[in-house]
Amino acid sequence: MAMMQRRTNVRLPPEVNRILYIRNLPYKITAEEMYDIFGKYGAIRQIRVGNTPESRGTAFVVYEDIFDAKNACDHLSGFNSNKAFKRLDIDKKREELDKMKSKYGITTDDKK
Numbered sequence: 426m427a428m429m430q431r432r433t434n435v436r437l438p439p440e441v442n443r444i445l446y447i448r449n450l451p452y453k454i455t456a457e458e459m460y461d462i463f464g465k466y467g468a469i470r471q472i473r474v475g476n477t478p479e480s481r482g483t484a485f486v487v488y489e490d491i492f493d494a495k496n497a498c499d500h501l502s503g504f505n506s507n508k509a510f511k512r513l514d515i516d517k518k519r520e521e522l523d524k525m526k527s528k529y530g531i532t533t534d535d536k537k
Contacts (some may be wrong), residue, residue: 452482459486
């Protein structure tokens with residue numbers, strides 16, 4: 426209850442908004458990937474990814490709470506999604522490899 430009380434007394438600058446405009450996204454980014462990136466900072470009401478030639482590579486992310494939107498904006502400004510997705514791809518490939526190893530009974534000595 427004290428947290429809610431404190432939030433109502435906080436004044437944010439007028440440029441702070443629940444809606445974030447995102448640009449320079451990879452053209453093949455999916456809404457699911459957007460939820461993975463932006464959902465870490467709070468509840469999301471809606472994500473709209475551009476799909477026309479003029480709006481490709483852009484998106485609007487609408488948060489439920491203005492404080493979550495500000496937090497996401499502060500943490501993700503300058504975020505390079507390509508590097509993050511490469512890391513995710515490596516993790517997925519490693520999981521697939523581990524599944525294949527266990528399926529076919531292959532063991533390797535990872536301690537070398």
